[in-house]
Amino acid sequence: MSSAEEYKTQGNDSFRAKDFDKAIELFTKAIEASETPNHVLYSNRSACYASLHRYDKALKDAEECVKINSTWAKGYNRVAAAQFGKGDLKDAQRSYEKALELDPANQMAKSGLQDIASEASQSIPGPDMGLGKIFSNPELIENLKKNPKTADYMKDPELVEKVKRLQKNPSSVSQDLFSDPRLMTIVAAILGVDLKMGAGGEGGEGGEGGEGGEGEAEGEAEAETGSKAEIQTEAEAEIPSQETAETIPVPSEKQQADNFKAEGNDFYKARKFDDAIEKYNKAWETYQDVTYLNNRAAAEFEKGDYDGAISTCQKAVEEGRSKHADYTVISKSFARIGSCYVKKDDLKKAVEFFEKSLTEHRTGPTLTKLRAAQRELKKRESEAYMDKDKAEEARERGNANFKKGDWPAAVKEYTEMVKRDPSDPRGYSNRAAALSKLMSFPDAIRDSEEAIKRDPNFIRAYIRKANAEMAMKKYKSADDTLQKAREVEQKNGQLNSPQMMEIQQLLEKALTQRFAPMEGETYEQTMKRVQQDPEVVEIMSDPVMQTILQQAQNNPAALQEHMKNPEVYRKVMILMSAGIIRTR
Structure with a gap:
């Protein structure tokens, strides 16, 4: 039986894969299996319900979360998100404000309050910046999903909802642009503008998944899509609100550090990684912005200094935590550590850090890397476990248990045989025989089919499959299976073999049972x-x-x-x- 932690891990995987219904089922099992009430589990399930726009249930779980732990800011974010979804803007505002009381640096709460202000302003008429006609296009959402610059963004249900709100009220675009920087890219894509932010020229090739994509410098405008992009400064990558831009000047040290970063980016594009690292170091020494560390790690990665890149990313995480850096920055640090461990061929560590990255921020490229690492790790573990001699020992133990009538023990040993030597059809066929004794006929059929795949001339597997099909009263299927077995024996010249006689007897039995009267059926009904x-x-x-x-x-x-x-x-x-x- 799985533990609450195992169900939680499986639920997180389903959530990342956007299978929200499955995630809800798993988090529910985790809640039921938990010895004490766990606020995180209710928070996670609330997020699933909210993703499905089932806000009443999302709110109920979020309220249970803060009831269990009233000092956890994220719980109030969940409450606010559900209230916002229900249209209760005042209650949502109070909940976000409560989250900020507990955690003044909480980015989710700040963003939520901006969304509320934007939503509230929709009732106030204002200029639509000439976008009214464009946003009213009924094909807008589908067009954005097809556009390579915005396709990844449109996988986020929350962002899709924002675009839909703009369709209803284009005049709110000026406020929404500053509540979510991604909307700037969307507006640019709608207008057909090649958005170039910052002073740098065009960047070189190297997005996620492209050539050299693992080591791309931080701030590339289209890193997620792998297209040509431009190096941006951190200030440009995160567009502040109008009020912030007017009242908070950029420190001169930050400006100087960004200049060093821009020089480093130029060296990075030219693949002069030592020079790039030197400039990123100067940027960090001038102004403590974690982005500079991530850029240095990118250059170290491309240089092949994976230990150095890991050390730099670990420092980025540590410094980022202390400075309340955005979760996306921390996520990139963890993801790059995972990529380094892939290069070092330490897949267990790679999986660990990809999972940490996804916990901070879910992205498609990182999820793809995680799945690839998990598949390769499972494949290697399976190959390392293979041993034909041990497989034969397991078969002999299974046969001994089968003769004693200990069917569960026989299944266990035949399973061990299959793991030790998946190429041997006898393991599957023997396990099918034991499973049939346990009346697990569907599993017996599947094992028989696996045996036939490995050896299409293995007649015993056909016979065992047919017997299981007849036990399930699938007489037509049994007939088809036996006909294939008969064809194999004929092809091999075994017309008078004992197995051919057995096949013939089973064929007659299958046909007889197929057309036999059913219980309570009259002769006339049977014939009809x-x-x-x-x-x-x-x-x-x-x-x-x-x-x-x-x-x-x-x-x-x-x-x-x-x-x-x-x-x-x-x-x-x-x-x-x-x-x-x-x-x-």
């Missing part, structure tokens, strides 16, 4: 059902079979001659089992 059987109807409508049957009425010996043909033999046997042809 049989005569409507698709295969029987097809045989009776076959002109060749009609001719053969007419000849048989006048000359029964002719039927015996025709039955030397395997196909005619099969059809006649079906008609005899169905009671259409009767022997005296």
